[in-house]
Amino acid sequence: MTDAALPTPATNLRQTVEARLKKRHAQEMRFRLYGRMAIIVALAFLAVLLGRIVTQGYSTFIDYQIAVPVHLDASKIDKADPTGANYDLMVANSVLAKLGETDDEFGNKSGKVMEIMSNDLGFQLLKMVREDPSLIGKTITVSGPVKSDAALYFKGQIQRATPEDERKLDNQQLDWMDKLKASGAVTSGFNTGFLTRSDSTEPEQAGVLGAIVGSMMMLLVTATLAIPIGVLAATYLEEFAPKNRWTDLIEVNINNLAAVPSIVYGLLGLAVFINWMAVPRSSPLVGGLVLALMSLPTVIIATRSALKAVPPSIREAALGVGASRTQTVFHHVLPLAMPGVMTGAILSLAHALGETAPLLMIGMVSFVPGVPEGFTGAATVLPVQVFIWENASERGFHERTAAAIIVLLVFMIIMNLAAILVRRRFERRW
């Protein structure tokens, strides 16, 4: 009876199993697809992020320079005090002469020219006259950047198709610029000024040199503090410390410090270093101190794992031939752990280089127009420069922000590559 009934359920079972299997395999495919999609989405974000910054920023590295012969009219410059003369107007009049126009009595045209020429040209003239008053009365050629709005027009970011009252430059100014470009007075080239100048209120004169130097000085302070202290602390905890409540406390502490939000370190710096110890605000010194405290846990954790990777046989051999514990560690264990330590240290410095929030707390947002004068002078650093420019209203600063980010990322890539190289070149597998 059961024998006769068997075949039917068996085919049914087969069908149900096959149907279920199909469903399960479809599920498997779907699951795999989700995973693949997640990775593609993450990588797409990375591509969009970097691509967007490069497309926004690359145009900064092209700049437009104008060269005009300017007659230094002796009647308009006081030999005793050359500072009082209006050099911008002289430049504007020379440009007008070049365009074959003459200024009207109200100075409207020269005013319009000043809107497209950087006042850097005027500064250059003043500087030359100050250094060599005999130039007065002669005609000299100065070259300098055009105003950032004019450069944006040359780069196609301000377009003629936009209605005249919605753009910053009117049709006449655009016509002049086309004429200057056609006559060869305006030439384009690589923007060296961006890498050799410091911050400025005028976008076309603003550069990142001050920020780069500030970042370097700050990282120097961070490195000289965080690396030795971190390495010694890690060595003590890993090689010497007895297992007791105190060392447990230190361990838990370090793990928690590694996860404290960076802005809290900024508050610490403000309250302790600036208000209590009176370290000068917005100086590379105080920035370096704060970042040193912030990167200390990372250095300690990296050093400990590097020390753990050194096999115990090394220590036993050294102790066996009569070295003391200190000698064992300093002569054998630490040198062998050095590649790992250096990799961790470089990575934590790279992280410190990109850190912004704690630096805002210690007053680094101020405008610093030059290269920092010393470790206690006012300074700005690359990520903060990005933040400051991002907040600026002029359009010319937008591309400069992206360009500053490119410079920052280049530095970070260099540091990361250095870390990878150290690891590849020196790491030993036991």
Add this chain to the structure above:
Amino acid sequence: MLTWIALTALLLFSLATFMAGRRRAVATTAGKPALLHSLPGYYGSYAALWVGVPAALFILLFAMFGGRLEAGLLRVDPPAAVQQLTAPQQDVFFDDARAIARGGMPSETVYDGALKTALDEKAAQSNQISNLIQYGSIGLGAILALAGAFIAYPRISPQFRARNKVEGWIAGLFIVCSVTAILTTAGIIASLVWESWRFFQAVPIHEFLLGTEWNPQIAMRADQFAGAGAFGAVPLFVGTFLIMLIAMLVAAPIGLFSAIYLSEYASSWTRSVVKPLLEILAGVPTVVYGFFAALTVGPLFRSFFNWIGAQLAGGSFDGLAQYLMQVQNQMALVAGAVMGIMLIPFVSSLSDDIINAVPQSLRDGSLAMGATRSETVKKVVLPAALPGIMAALLLAVSRAVGETMIVTMAAGLQARMTLNPLDTVTTVTVQIVTLLTGDQEFDSPKTLSAFGLGLTLFAVTLMLNIIALRIVQKYREQYD
């Protein structure tokens, strides 16, 4: 400057002591250096440490705190004219006296009569005191160095255990370095608690934690009605929570799925390509994400919602359409989404480690029973890794709560109690940055409230971290 010269001289002197100590150690053995307990260098180091370290510490201490000492001494026995000034005026007076003494920029306060003479007197006195402190500390440092030499040098003899003594100094250095970590925590807690305590004297703590109105721009004055409700932080907590939630909704699924794919499905080639790329995403500074959010994602999202609003306008959802047409760049969704992108590699690499820690035998067992790979992941691997993944997500939440730059650049400043992702909200970190940048007098509740917020932030993230670390520790014990 003088300090640096003194320190260089000290360094040279201790180098000289090192050489002398080493030579003396060798000399005492009368031609048999093997009789020495330690290597000759240890004797030299011992002497040099006694000479250099106490003196250098002394000089550095005075260089760091000399200014405060001078300011304190200057205030001893103030002239009668100064005593009549109010306390803040006295502060300005003494600051000016010191500024004049340094040739710096005094404030614009005009002093005349008795005050003027007092000012000049104090300026001269300030110079005297500062010279006294500077030369005095260097002189005392020199005495300390010489005393160190007199203590250490005579002790050098073949029986002297110099290596052990030097290693004692090194052990001290080790402990000082390790204690730095504790001091940092203590510093964080002390500064946050101290400044917050001052804040809570002006604004009661329950008002801060439970109040629903945040408007610190109105600094509280004596003639104002207590500024009631101006420092209620609940809207900030809500804003922080909303942005964190959006960020986790982006980061958790994408991060988790990419971790599962990388550890369970991907070939080793894919792993070797994708993992470094994700690490790049993790290494991008947050200010760059902020820039991306403010200038790319914000305008993009706004025009998208405005476009939807324009499509819906006039229809049955006209109210919604009108709202959508008015959304701003600074909506919570923008900051949350970009923060989510930032957290993807964080979630993914933490979960990857945890999934990899699940023993292979569990997977093999499940696969051998006929389960598909996805069933193995869902029914075996994930349940085994669940506590670890929870911990990873908690750490990501803690990161999201403490993240500053993205929200500062892409979220708004208006404190609103809303869970609508298209509204502008503000967060705890944004407010800390806004309160402490720009010109500030340090004693107003406005700036002090930043420390109250900082303390709350620190407490919340600390709690999240401790819970996460506990979970990880407990979970690890299962397989070890």
